[in-house]
Amino acid sequence: MDYKAILSQKGHRLSEPRKQVIELLQQSKVALTPQQIHQALQQKNCKLGLVSVYRTLELLTELGLVTVVYDPQLNPGYMLSTLGHHHHIVCQGCHKAFEFAGSNDIDQLIKRVEKETSFQVSDHLLQLFGLCPDCQQKATGGGF
Amino acid sequence: MDYKAILSQKGHRLSEPRKQVIELLQQSKVALTPQQIHQALQQKNCKLGLVSVYRTLELLTELGLVTVVYDPQLNPGYMLSTLGHHHHIVCQGCHKAFEFAGSNDIDQLIKRVEKETSFQVSDHLLQLFGLCPDCQQKATGGGF
DNA sequence: AATCTAATTGAAAACATTTTTCAATAAGGA
DNA sequence: TCCTTATTGAAAAATGTTTTCAATTAGATT
Ligand SMILES: [Mn+2]
Ligand SMILES: [Mn+2]
Ligand SMILES: [Zn+2]
Ligand SMILES: [Zn+2]
Numbered sequence: 462m463d464y465k466a467i468l469s470q471k472g473h474r475l476s477e478p479r480k481q482v483i484e485l486l487q488q489s490k491v492a493l494t495p496q497q498i499h500q501a502l503q504q505k506n507c508k509l510g511l512v513s514v515y516r517t518l519e520l521l522t523e524l525g526l527v528t529v530v531y532d533p534q535l536n537p538g539y540m541l542s543t544l545g546h547h548h549h550i551v552c553q554g555c556h557k558a559f560e561f562a563g564s565n566d567i568d569q570l571i572k573r574v575e576k577e578t579s580f581q582v583s584d585h586l587l588q589l590f591g592l593c594p595d596c597q598q599k600a601t602g603g604g605f
Numbered sequence: 606m607d608y609k610a611i612l613s614q615k616g617h618r619l620s621e622p623r624k625q626v627i628e629l630l631q632q633s634k635v636a637l638t639p640q641q642i643h644q645a646l647q648q649k650n651c652k653l654g655l656v657s658v659y660r661t662l663e664l665l666t667e668l669g670l671v672t673v674v675y676d677p678q679l680n681p682g683y684m685l686s687t688l689g690h691h692h693h694i695v696c697q698g699c700h701k702a703f704e705f706a707g708s709n710d711i712d713q714l715i716k717r718v719e720k721e722t723s724f725q726v727s728d729h730l731l732q733l734f735g736l737c738p739d740c741q742q743k744a745t746g747g748g749f
Numbered sequence: 750a751a752t753c754t755a756a757t758t759g760a761a762a763a764c765a766t767t768t769t770t771c772a773a774t775a776a777g778g779a
Numbered sequence: 780t781c782c783t784t785a786t787t788g789a790a791a792a793a794t795g796t797t798t799t800c801a802a803t804t805a806g807a808t809t
Contacts, residue, residue: 474805476757496795510759515796531675531730536795550724561718567731570710574733578703580694582735586675587711589718591726618776620786640766654788659767680766 464526464541471524478513481505483521483541490557492530492538492549530558531588550589554596563587608670608685615668622657625649627665627685634701636674636682636693674702675732694733698740707731 462470464483469475481502486493493501495518499511518539521527528542530549535556540549546563571582592600606614608627613619625646630637637645639662643655662683665671672686674693679700684693690707715726736744 469806474756476805478758494795508759511795512760512797513758516757550718550722550726552724553727559722559724561721564714564717566714566717567711570708571733573708573710574694574705575735577705578694579738580696580703580733580735581741582694582733583697584734586730586732586734588730589715589724589726590728590730591719591724594723597725613777618785620776622787638766652788655766656768656789657787660786 464521467524467526473520477507478509479517479520481507481509482514482517486527486539486541489540490559492532492535492540492551492556492558494536494538497538532556532558533590548587548589550591552593552596553590554592554599557593561589608665611668611670617664621651622653623661623664625651625653626658626661630671630683630685633684634703636676636679636684636695636700636702638680638682641682676700676702677734692731692733694735696737696740697734698736698743701737705733 464487465475465480468479468483473479482498485498485501495511495514498518499509499514502509502514518527521541522529522539525544526541527539528549529537530540530551531537532551534553540558540560543560547560548563549558550561551558567585567587571585574580575582608631609619609624612623612627617623626642629642629645639655639658642662643653643658646653646658662671665685666673666683669688670685671683672693673681674684674695675681676695678697684702684704687704691704692707693702694705695702711729711731715729718724719726
């Protein structure tokens with residue numbers, strides 16, 4: 462079941478702007494800001510307003526199909542997500558981001574913090590940062 | 606060693622705006638946006654420009670003394686941080702946020718993801734969300 | 750295929766946030 | 780007290796987001 466199918470299944474129309482935003486995000490390896498999405502589509506001769514980009518991202522976020530990815534060096538951007546429990550790992554060199562499956566690894570941490578704080582934890586935000594294989598090479602092999 | 610001391614120790618001047626922003630953040634239990642900081646200080650009859658709030662937050666962030674706290678329902682805000690490895694837990698009811706000590710709990714997760722992705726992980730962003738003790742009461746006891 | 754209707758769009762304006770600029774100020778050392 | 784220069788504030792510019800509303804169009808109905 463692909464993103465467009467999910468959209469229409471939930472009773473939302475398959476408009477041209479929505480199709481274009483989704484297709485662009487499907488191809489992108491980096492999180493994109495609304496402006497970046499708008500510009501990229503303009504260059505592909507897709508006429509659509511920046512407003513529609515915002516509205517599409519809002520809708521897709523509601524449906525859980527896109528995720529905000531934070532990157533200290535960049536404005537927050539959006540990426541398509543597969544459904545289910547997962548997080549993102551972001552390259553500090555080229556800013557490519559990838560999903561990884563969430564696990565129960567932080568369950569113990571959550572239990573600990575619940576005890577310490579008396580909070581009832583129901584959600585979490587987790588991202589990893591580092592260097593992707595390509596950027597590791599550039600970093601070490603850079604001298605010669 | 607308090608925040609003001611650290612500031613001046615690093616060769617930064619202890620200006621009135623900086624003192625005021627730090628003191629306000631020290632008292633606050635919620636992450637504050639630049640605007641909120643500015644308004645709060647105006648009401649305390651501290652004359653300072655919004656620009657100085659931005660500049661102070663930028664400096665304190667560089668020094669690692671403040672941390673950005675994300676809250677899906679709010680604009681990102683700033684909180685003072687103690688030095689060292691820690692993260693924040695945010696109440697989805699009253700938006701109060703608290704630090705908790707970072708641990709090696711996610712080391713295994715990081716190892717796993719490094720193997721899966723061939724990334725070299727060097728940093729991470731982790732926040733927990735839930736209900737603080739007070740808001741748990743309001744939620745359960747709310748009926749009568 | 751033509752018609753209908755409400756969801757969706759785009760353009761513009763309004764609103765909000767952040768950064769830049771630069772002359773005036775003031776912190777802290779001499 | 781004087782000096783130097785980091786820092787400030789006001790204004791403008793730049794950037795980012797939301798609202799409004801008439802025009803369009805996706806998809807259902809005939
Ligand atoms: Mn997880
Ligand atoms: Mn940690
Ligand atoms: Zn990379
Ligand atoms: Zn609470």
